[in-house]
Amino acid sequence: MSSFVSQFKAAASVKTADLRHRQVIRTALRSYEVVRDKRKASFQSWESARQAAAETKWEAVNHLDTHLEALTAKLEARGTKVHWASNAAQAREIITKILQDKKARSIIKSKAMTSEEIHLNDALEKAGFTVVESDLGEFIVQLRHEPPYHIVFPSMHLTRGEIKELFQRELGDAPSDSPEDLTMVARRVMRQKYLTADVGFTGANFAIAETGMISITENEGNARLTAALPKTMVTLLGIEKVLPKFADLALFLPMLATAGAGQPMTCYNTMYSGPRQAGEVDGPEEWHVVLLDNRRTELLADPEQRDALHCIRCGACLNVCPIFRNVGGHTYGTTYSGPVGSVITPHLRGLQDWKHLSNASSLCGGCTEACPVKIDLHHHLLHNRRNASTSEPAFFERLSYKAFGLLANEPGLWWLAKKIGWLTQPLQKLVKGSALDPAKAWTKTRDLPPLPQETFKDWWKNRKPTQP
Amino acid sequence: MSERENILGRIREALQTKAPLPGSHTAGGSTTHAISDSPAAQAREWLPLVGATPVEQIALFAKNAADLKADFQPLASRADLKPALLRLRDAENWQRIASHQGELSSLAANALGLPVLWTDTGYDVQAMEQCDAGITECDALIAQTGGVAVTSRSAGGRALSVLPPHHIVIARRDQLVADLPAAFALLQQKYTPDFPSMISFITGPSRTGDIERILVLGAHGPKKLTIFCV
Numbered sequence: 001m002s003s004f005v006s007q008f009k010a011a012a013s014v015k016t017a018d019l020r021h022r023q024v025i026r027t028a029l030r031s032y033e034v035v036r037d038k039r040k041a042s043f044q045s046w047e048s049a050r051q052a053a054a055e056t057k058w059e060a061v062n063h064l065d066t067h068l069e070a071l072t073a074k075l076e077a078r079g080t081k082v083h084w085a086s087n088a089a090q091a092r093e094i095i096t097k098i099l100q101d102k103k104a105r106s107i108i109k110s111k112a113m114t115s116e117e118i119h120l121n122d123a124l125e126k127a128g129f130t131v132v133e134s135d136l137g138e139f140i141v142q143l144r145h146e147p148p149y150h151i152v153f154p155s156m157h158l159t160r161g162e163i164k165e166l167f168q169r170e171l172g173d174a175p176s177d178s179p180e181d182l183t184m185v186a187r188r189v190m191r192q193k194y195l196t197a198d199v200g201f202t203g204a205n206f207a208i209a210e211t212g213m214i215s216i217t218e219n220e221g222n223a224r225l226t227a228a229l230p231k232t233m234v235t236l237l238g239i240e241k242v243l244p245k246f247a248d249l250a251l252f253l254p255m256l257a258t259a260g261a262g263q264p265m266t267c268y269n270t271m272y273s274g275p276r277q278a279g280e281v282d283g284p285e286e287w288h289v290v291l292l293d294n295r296r297t298e299l300l301a302d303p304e305q306r307d308a309l310h311c312i313r314c315g316a317c318l319n320v321c322p323i324f325r326n327v328g329g330h331t332y333g334t335t336y337s338g339p340v341g342s343v344i345t346p347h348l349r350g351l352q353d354w355k356h357l358s359n360a361s362s363l364c365g366g367c368t369e370a371c372p373v374k375i376d377l378h379h380h381l382l383h384n385r386r387n388a389s390t391s392e393p394a395f396f397e398r399l400s401y402k403a404f405g406l407l408a409n410e411p412g413l414w415w416l417a418k419k420i421g422w423l424t425q426p427l428q429k430l431v432k433g434s435a436l437d438p439a440k441a442w443t444k445t446r447d448l449p450p451l452p453q454e455t456f457k458d459w460w461k462n463r464k465p466t467q468p
Numbered sequence: 469m470s471e472r473e474n475i476l477g478r479i480r481e482a483l484q485t486k487a488p489l490p491g492s493h494t495a496g497g498s499t500t501h502a503i504s505d506s507p508a509a510q511a512r513e514w515l516p517l518v519g520a521t522p523v524e525q526i527a528l529f530a531k532n533a534a535d536l537k538a539d540f541q542p543l544a545s546r547a548d549l550k551p552a553l554l555r556l557r558d559a560e561n562w563q564r565i566a567s568h569q570g571e572l573s574s575l576a577a578n579a580l581g582l583p584v585l586w587t588d589t590g591y592d593v594q595a596m597e598q599c600d601a602g603i604t605e606c607d608a609l610i611a612q613t614g615g616v617a618v619t620s621r622s623a624g625g626r627a628l629s630v631l632p633p634h635h636i637v638i639a640r641r642d643q644l645v646a647d648l649p650a651a652f653a654l655l656q657q658k659y660t661p662d663f664p665s666m667i668s669f670i671t672g673p674s675r676t677g678d679i680e681r682i683l684v685l686g687a688h689g690p691k692k693l694t695i696f697c698v
């Protein structure tokens with residue numbers, strides 16, 4: 001078994017038995033469903049909006065080269081420096097070099113899953129820079145030295161009590177455990193960091209080819225400040241973030257807010273088209289945009305699953321997923337968790353190492369239904385299973401199908417197997433779930449149904465013909 | 469070869485094979501109907517409904533702004549602006565404010581009788597941080613969402629609308645637009661081809677739900693957002 005599988009299984013067994021975890025996640029998501037449904041219902045047609053969003057993304061992704069060229073030409077024309085990174089190492093190198101050239105010491109960051117993907121914070125800290133996450137949830141998990149639990153709600157697994165203790169320990173300041181007080185502590189700490197940081201770092205939610213813009217969605221205002229105060233700004237985004245037209249945002253911004261958090265609009269949706277321009281009073285003197293591939297082109301090369309690149313990272317599929325809710329975000333061991341993570345991680349990090357994620361699904365289809373851009377998530381989980389078994393069939397699986405084929409083709413052997421099964425099943429009870437049980441994987445947590453004494457065939461043969 | 473060419477090359481190679489259109493489950497198939505050039509163009513028909521008359525739209529804006537915990541104050545005339553601002557000044561004990569030159573923003577800032585930090589020719593960030601309120605104009609009020617659109621050009625730069633703890637927007641009644649598609653069309657028409665380097669849709673005061681998903685206002689940006697409409 002690959003170490004990723006065993007880690008996943010071990011972590012999943014712990015979390016599924018953790019009733020406190022279940023309670024916290026349930027509480028965190030209960031209001032989500034109510035407000036999201038209310039918001040969806042306020043649309044004149046959520047379904048038509050989804051179809052249009054899916055088609056817009058289809059257009060963007062299936063002409064990605066043209067849109068990226070248009071985007072970069074527009075960005076460069078207004079003084080933005082555009083960099084291209086094929087993989088994580090290149091992206092880290094580019095960003096480190098920018099910081100060194102600027103002789104920067106401190107970096108203020110707003111939330112960016114791409115930076116988690118390339119393990120940027122570790123690399124920058126090793127290179128001697130101070131990095132502060134400014135999004136409250138990200139700040140909390142950074143203080144705990146752990147990755148975000150959820151792509152939209154990084155600290156949803158923690159209670160206010162735990163956060164109070166954390167602030168007390170790490171910041172020496174936690175007047176009470178009220179969310180209001182704790183948020184104000186973070187606000188105070190962060191204010192001075194904004195004013196003194198050399199570089200502001202952001203991610204991006206969308207890029208607009210038509211006008212050469214990067215669009216950032218946030219509630220707190222931390223990205224706004226990150227893009228306003230430091231002298232240098234760096235933005236890292238995946239190449240799939242591009243949308244063709246400026247006006248497309250009129251559809252995508254409310255859909256992202258609705259699917260992600262049940263809001264009509266996220267508090268700040270901000271489009272940046274350059275560093276500080278002539279006649280403007282503030283903003284960075286230099287802006288670097290780093291475009292990241294990191295095997296997105298491999299996903300692009302699979303037409304069957306190409307639509308997974310439509311993802312706008314709203315988190316809706318995580319929120320509704322029974323697996324995510326029970327095993328928790330950290331169990332996946334991936335940057336992107338939940339259904340979308342299970343679909344794309346095998347492409348981004350290797351099919352054989354990550355195929356187990358596609359099996360951790362009840363195939364209920366809740367994710368596909370929740371997805372605002374109509375990604376066929378649960379079918380893609382099946383596609384991954386198929387691809388994994390055709391590229392490297394499991395030995396035992398092949399053997400057992402062979403054996404089953406043999407039995408099913410020989411009536412005599414079939415009859416014998418049934419009789420043996422019926423006679424030996426009581427013995428199985430004695431070893432149920434233990435190492436001696438051949439059906440352990442199933443019986444550890446479930447019962448085997450008893451084999452019937454009389455089979456359907458027997459019953460058919462022995463039945464009394466009804467009298468006319 | 470540069471990384472740019474490497475990446476674009478991989479993209480072009482990958483796109484040699486067509487992907488099925490959204491909604492169809494068949495893999496590798498060719499597209500049956502072409503999708504329109506701009507599938508999102510009719511967004512207005514699917515987004516939340518907005519009434520056609522100005523009266524309905526202002527009522528909707530007021531309702532949405534209230535839901536967002538923003539304070540919306542439609543005023544009968546420009547003369548009402550001063551007393552309304554003075555009430556805020558006294559209630560919150562403002563000592564210093566920041567603003568930018570503009571027909572309405574200057575009128576408002578000068579009405580207060582307080583020291584004003586003007587951002588127009590550059591400003592000291594620490595000084596702005598000490599201000600109790602930031603007064604800006606805007607580009608549009610959006611009835612559909614209860615939010616405002618500002619830009620680095622119309623609202624005194626990037627920081628003024630987000631650094632002080634109370635953001636005051638002074639808007640003209642004719643800046644109210646029905647919905648998001650109208651707001652985007654307006655911005656595009658007004659600024660193409662020379663966009664301000666920042667355009668921001670502000671929908672309510674800064675907020676977070678990162679602790680137990682409980683709403684707290686004023687996470688990093690303003691705790692309060694007041695919108696005057698004259």
Ligand code: SF4
Nearest residue numbers: 311312314315317371
């Ligand atoms: S796959 Fe769909 S539902 Fe899941 S995060 Fe992406 S856009 Fe949202």
